[in-house]
Amino acid sequence: MTSPSPHPGSPVPSRFPVVVVGAGPAGLTVGNILRAAGVDCLVLETESREFIERRPRAGVIEEWAVRGLERRGLAGRLLEEAERQSECEFRFDDRGYRFGYHELTGHHHWVYPQPLLVTDLVREYADVRGGEIRFGVRDVRLHDLDSDRPAVSYTDPYSGERHLVHCDFVAGCDGARGASRAALPDRALISRHDYGIGWLALLAEAPPSADCVLFGMHPEGFAGHMPRSPGLTRYYLQCPPGDDPDDWPHDRVWAALQQRLRAADRPPLKEGRLLEKRVLDMHNYVVEPMVFGRLFLAGDAAHLVAPIAAKGMNLALNDAFLLGDALVAYLAEGDPAGLDGYSETCLRRVWDYEEFSEWLSEIYHGTSHGDPYRAGTTLARLRRIFTSPAAAAAFAQQYLGTATAF
Numbered sequence: 339m340t341s342p343s344p345h346p347g348s349p350v351p352s353r354f355p356v357v358v359v360g361a362g363p364a365g366l367t368v369g370n371i372l373r374a375a376g377v378d379c380l381v382l383e384t385e386s387r388e389f390i391e392r393r394p395r396a397g398v399i400e401e402w403a404v405r406g407l408e409r410r411g412l413a414g415r416l417l418e419e420a421e422r423q424s425e426c427e428f429r430f431d432d433r434g435y436r437f438g439y440h441e442l443t444g445h446h447h448w449v450y451p452q453p454l455l456v457t458d459l460v461r462e463y464a465d466v467r468g469g470e471i472r473f474g475v476r477d478v479r480l481h482d483l484d485s486d487r488p489a490v491s492y493t494d495p496y497s498g499e500r501h502l503v504h505c506d507f508v509a510g511c512d513g514a515r516g517a518s519r520a521a522l523p524d525r526a527l528i529s530r531h532d533y534g535i536g537w538l539a540l541l542a543e544a545p546p547s548a549d550c551v552l553f554g555m556h557p558e559g560f561a562g563h564m565p566r567s568p569g570l571t572r573y574y575l576q577c578p579p580g581d582d583p584d585d586w587p588h589d590r591v592w593a594a595l596q597q598r599l600r601a602a603d604r605p606p607l608k609e610g611r612l613l614e615k616r617v618l619d620m621h622n623y624v625v626e627p628m629v630f631g632r633l634f635l636a637g638d639a640a641h642l643v644a645p646i647a648a649k650g651m652n653l654a655l656n657d658a659f660l661l662g663d664a665l666v667a668y669l670a671e672g673d674p675a676g677l678d679g680y681s682e683t684c685l686r687r688v689w690d691y692e693e694f695s696e697w698l699s700e701i702y703h704g705t706s707h708g709d710p711y712r713a714g715t716t717l718a719r720l721r722r723i724f725t726s727p728a729a730a731a732a733f734a735q736q737y738l739g740t741a742t743a744f
């Protein structure tokens with residue numbers, strides 16, 4: 339699990355203005371923004387560099403987030419290599435219905451696998467901007483967050499020694515199961531929503547079967563198709579929560595995908611080897627506020643949104659832009675406004691995306707509950723997107739996150 343850090347054995351200074359816990363999209367973006375402004379920081383990551391550069395996850399980035407990365411000099415390879423998508427397709431009643439969101443919003447979805455983005459962000463942070471980062475650290479703990487001298491301690495994977503690093507701020511970017519969430523005080527309000535369904539998340543070594551995302555609404559359950567690269571496609575299959583992935587052998591998976599994504603006017607799916615197969619128990623949560631003393635949460639550490647609308651990494655990037663800019667404004671110019679408004683500003687987009695995910699979940703899953711009333715309202719909701727220009731524009735705006743204010 340661990341591997342040599344870029345500077346194994348080299349001493350780590352015992353004080354940094356900012357310690358960033360977690361080297362995912364959120365933590366690495368914060369680190370890059372700080373380094374670009376000449377602010378020193380230390381990023382601590384429990385996994386190895388090789389591991390985080392390969393971990394498959396998200397793939398769809400909204401255009402405003404791509405532009406945010408571009409403005410901060412972090413989108414070089416993405417802009418060259420990512421595919422831009424303008425449409426998605428709903429499949430139901432044995433037909434495919436195209437929905438052109440670019441026409442309605444002027445924005446694209448960019449398909450760029452999360453491991454590529456993480457690889458770019460690590461390289462820029464550690465190799466180009468000279469940021470300090472330690473991989474494979476153990477037993478990370480946060481201290482004195484309510485004081486103006488917080489600290490983070492961890493065990494070095496090489497020496498086995500404990501290090502204590504003092505700082506002015508801790509950026510808690512270590513995801514859903516990290517040390518930041520474990521350090522939350524009792525006053526943290528954690529709201530949770532369980533969808534009561536599971537998704538079998540699959541990564542197939544198979545070319546995409548369409549040039550866009552497909553959503554299959556079928557009485558047997560939802561199925562999704564998300565192109566990732568010319569040879570790689572992510573698929574989802576609705577299943578009971580807690581289902582065992584081993585109960586989904588290759589043939590059963592492809593039979594279910596072919597059935598649920600079938601449309602008489604479209605060719606069958608292109609099949610391939612399944613590289614990843616895991617069951618997600620679909621749930622969301624939001625931590626409020628996102629700031630506790632000197633701990634500023636960002637990304638999945640602060641809020642989880644099930645991958646229904648492909649929103650999680652986009653929210654993580656939004657937090658990271660706001661937090662990075664706010665820390666620079668405070669540390670370099672003494673301006674506290676960004677930090678003061680950080681939690682409230684982030685949470686407005688967070689709650690908007692949480693609500694949209696719930697709304698979209700009913701479209702995906704409403705026809706498969708065996709409840710004819712729910713199936714009827716779900717189909718009415720779907721038809722409305724294709725018959726009402728106002729409903730179509732509202733859907734496109736939420737799907738692409740293009741509202742001018744949240």
Ligand code: RFL
Pocket residue numbers: 359360361362363364365382383384385390394395396397398399452478511512513514515516517518539618636637638639645648649650651652653654
């Ligand atoms: P991450 O990516 O989880 O990174 C957190 C990092 O912290 C490390 N860590 C620790 N480090 C130090 N000390 C500790 N105690 C630590 N504990 C953990 C972890 O090893 C890790 O490197 O959080 P971040 O940066 O907030 O980013 C969030 C996104 O990763 C997440 O929201 C997305 O992957 C969600 N998501 C999607 N989001 C999108 O916007 N578009 C998509 O298309 C999309 N597809 C997906 C997804 C999530 C999925 N899964 C796995 C639930 C598809 C899937 C299947």
